[in-house]
Amino acid sequence: MSAARAAQGRTGTFSGAPDWAGPALESVLGRVAVTRAEVGDRFPLFADPDTGRWTTTGRGSWTGGFWAGLLWLHARYTRGAADREAAARFTGRLAEWVDADTATRGLIFWYGTALADTPEAAALRVRAAHACRDAYDSELGLVPWGSAFGGPRLLARVDGVPGMVPLLASVDPLAARSHLRGHLELCLSEAPFCWSWRYERAVGWAPRDDPPPGWSRGRAWLLLAVADAARCLGTDDFTEAVSYLVPEPVVPPADEAHPDGSLDTSAAAITAVAQLKLGHREQAVALLHELISTHVTADGRLLNGCYDLASGTATRHELVWGDFFLAYALAALTGLVNPHDA
Template identity: 30%
Template sequence: MGDWLKDAISATVDKVSAQARRGGDFPHITEHGKWVFTSDGVWTGGFWVGLLWLGYELRKTDELREAATRLTERLLPRAADKVNHDLGFMFYPSAVKGWRITGNKRYLHAAVEAAHSLASQFNPAGGFIPGWGFFGSEDWSGSVLIDTLMNLPLLVWATNNGADAQLLDVVHRHARTALANHQRPDGSVYHVFRFDPANGNPISGDTYQGLAAASAWSRGQGWALAGFSMLADMTGSPDYLAAAQRVAGYVRNHLPEDGVPPWDYAAERGAVKDSSAGAITAYGLIRLWELTGDAEHLVLATRMLEALYRTCMGDSDIAPVLVHATADLPHGLGIDESTIYGDYYFLKALVALQEVESRQYGTTLSRVEQA
């Protein structure tokens, strides 16, 4: 097992532990290298709680468990959100993970409620969950974000834990809509696809955080790769598996030599990076390797994670884990900064890679978690 991997996990948990000791609200993105916090977690609070639970699993310290418990409790009322397509992001890393660790049934029930709240937003005419919730007053009722794929595993999990089995129909209909409209022939995906919300007719591909409608926003490629891979694992669908492999092929063909994605794969040479896209993509590649056994996926994931560790790991005297992330360049948010989702998927991917390497060296560890 590479020393860099052990060092990366240790350094990441050190940072998570230090932030837990500081207390406070939910870290979101940084400005000038300092965390901006939110009181309700907006759409990213689950990632910070997920980091705390992951850190607790690795270190078993009281401070990490207490912080994870306190902030999970603060998120539970959000399970009733009715205009929020990110409930999977909020509740899988926090309530589901917390329930698995503690057995607390309140976490289980809140996560199931969140799944029903997410499914209640489904537009049956178009076969999609709109990508609304945190974009101001603009009408997003006909806009579908590729990000939503990553929220669907909450629905699959919920059907195995007491939720209405019809939630699986929502999963498959939304995923099929994404397959038919978001993914392009070269394997890349639109960030946004717009539909007529009244009749569900497709209109056109678009973007919100990418360079252009026809470009390949790098974090969106990561969301698609990881989302389709997880859904393929959880449902057994060969169509989702094939879609994930197509995205992986696109990433492999367009990733720069340094192994860290630019904020958009169509951006000019030397454009700002998005380390969060690298972390999410690497996690998706590991999940894809678990399903296919194709060594190319694991080699590329390892290359990307080591590149993030060597070129984007924050110094020990700053709070965030990864620097050189770009949250939303077109709207001037978090450019060459840090994001809590980047930090979460970095640790998630590192732990997944460690489990893979441990199995290869003969140590018995659990298979990579479903989500």
Template identity: 30%
Template sequence: MVRSWDEAINLVKERIDGTARQVGEGFPHWADPNTGIWRTTANGDWTGGYWLGMLWLISRDGGGEPYRRLAETVCARLAPRVTADTAFKAATFYYGAGLGSLLAGSESARAMGLAAANDLKQRFDPSLGLVPLGARAEEGAHVGATASSIDSLVVSLLLFWAARESGDEEMKGIATRHTSRVLALHQREDGAFIQSSKLDPKTGELLERYTHKGYGANSVWARAQAWGVLGATISCLSGGIDERLLAAATKGADWWIDHVPADGVSYWDFDDPAAPNTERDTAATAFMASTLLKLSSIAPSESLRRKYRAAAEKAATALVGSYLTPVRSDDRRPVGMLVEGCFNKREDSRPEDFINNAELIFGSYYLFEALHILSGRLRPSDV
């Protein structure tokens, strides 16, 4: 099904309206792909900020004031998580509060985002060279409170933004150290990212590197690859071009492009031997579509910029044509759902994440962001 970027944006807008009516004071986490009914969290978990990010984006359009008011109300509900001992709250507060400042000029959102960033700044561990996951990290029971993961690059997003907003050079330095350390720990020589690492809590020595959400310990989980490229790219856009970070981003992007299926939509894990008869992950693909658009604005050569833009357009075209409801003329599901997101298919996952085909709020956000860039409504550096 051929759709324009604007048509796809309008479908997602309709879904946003339906989500707002359905979730009440909860935060959408994932939705049943057949009914569109959301499973919600009460406190936002690590995904709640993406719902807010969608509201902040839509608030910029004509008639957007009701969405801005709703976003302000929802953002205020995040206050109890400002001091939570989890690195992953950075995603909640960057997309939920930082974007409120960047896109809507919200002073209350800005203040909340800065408060969360200052809390994370204090949690930086010089021995480890990074901000550890924390005792209350959403997956801390699986990998340990002082471990690290490529997902924790969301800390960099929040700290670089907050350092720029506040002029805090110490925070910028911590953000740079965290980003460099996490990338060095988790990126292989070939450009692929392994998700997690176990560190010596006293010396920071790398003891073990492994993937705990993918097919196997040494496999490349699609979302880990996306997190790595996203974190390195946005760190360059927000904190200033750092050649080491840019090299990590381009190396990771090239690996993705070389290994993703022909239609541009990734499997849930690149090393699943059942492929092509295994789950896709549209959420990871949406991550990369948005990230490749950003990377195409700062890549070190014109040929790379064209390459990344083309790959992003290919992925976005596949997502809106084959996975954004309705996908057929007889499709009676709620419109604007990005289906076939694989949250976590491993049986040792958190119960609230154990779903292998769903609409994932973070996947929907990144697609919506990519569509705004593709349509010219948003510059890559805006978020």
């Protein structure tokens, strides 16, 4: 990427970007610098809406790749050597998840490495992709959810699809296609949609209600995976699914069963990125404008994200993946990145 293009991204004038996009990106990425100073060597997870103070993890959990991805976006914006070093350091720390038995390796390694420009990050992505390919279950036709976070291993969960599709496609396009198709067939087969299924060898797949059918990020995660498939698999086989998954351009409730309860801005940010990837720019811009004008603070914090409504965990907070997808969408609008870079 040229310096001129990066500078255009900073001013928000690239490719007819809305006049609010550049300042919003500057604010959101400015928050990344503040967060990095606060969390030190730990990974941010969610931040208190009143104080802005982060709850952190030592190893990153399933969200670690989003922090690494945010740092790479920040480094691309500033072009600072210290910022690149920080991004590379956190990306390297994701390596301990390569052999973890979890389909969230798609989230960890795709978003943690796709924006990186170092040989080490590229090699880590290849290692992770092969590890995920080795976890592919040919009988199930997908990479199962895994046991790394406890509970039954043979699950198909919607949050095991985004990131996993492009990661698998880099080493085995057929496995990537099968993984996505299997989840689409399961998740969209019920009315209302069901985002998690358990497999038992004797009886096959059975639906589960965790996460619940009205879960905000169910549609968003699956739409993002379909948008990535169109690019990385070079196919429009999944176009029909888009019509079922595209929501209204509004911030959704965390659970559709509780329309007057908590919102989930992180789901809206994920959806905006998916819309940009699909070429639905008008819908993405409308959604991003709603986020920026209503839910982003003056110091760049995207509030009203919901980590887990059922347990009451971080129900109106700033979430690290919400920050990532908001920053990525704004970066795509302003020309700092291509919508298909990550």
